[in-house]
Amino acid sequence: MIKLNALITDTDINEQEGFKLLFMGATEGIRNPKAHDLIEMKDPYKTLEYLAFASLLLKKIDF
Template identity: 65%
Template sequence: MGSAVSEAFKSLEVRVRKLSGLDQSGASLMTTAFAAKSPILDVATEDGRSAQDEREGFMALFRGAMIGIRNPKAHELFREEDPQQALEYLAFASLLHRRIDLSGSSN
């Protein structure tokens, strides 16, 4: 399941890069693509101040996914993971992909 988790987060990065048109990677890509005040991909579902808070929170989640999940998986040898943790990571990647769907962007 480790390779499935790695691929899920790599696909997230590739999708954000493609949809945003940015030539960045990792945390810097997520910071620019989901910027709270001027997002390229707007994942907010609320209005006003709540929308800005939501954008900032999801930007942090996208950045955190790159720093805390994708980076270690991309730079280390394969390790067998706890199946429950792998499922949780896959669910998190799915949540982030779904938020991109809400941005009005496709694929």
């Protein structure tokens, strides 16, 4: 497990659980379908949204 904070307060624990679910969702909902099918991204705004989401997740684990 990657600890994102001290996991002391309820807020810390909730943040940890929330980001765990976001990472799981990114893997299952975004990465997995694209790994098994050829999908062409035609909407540049959707592409930017995916990049922003990926940036948020990666910044969270960048120590």
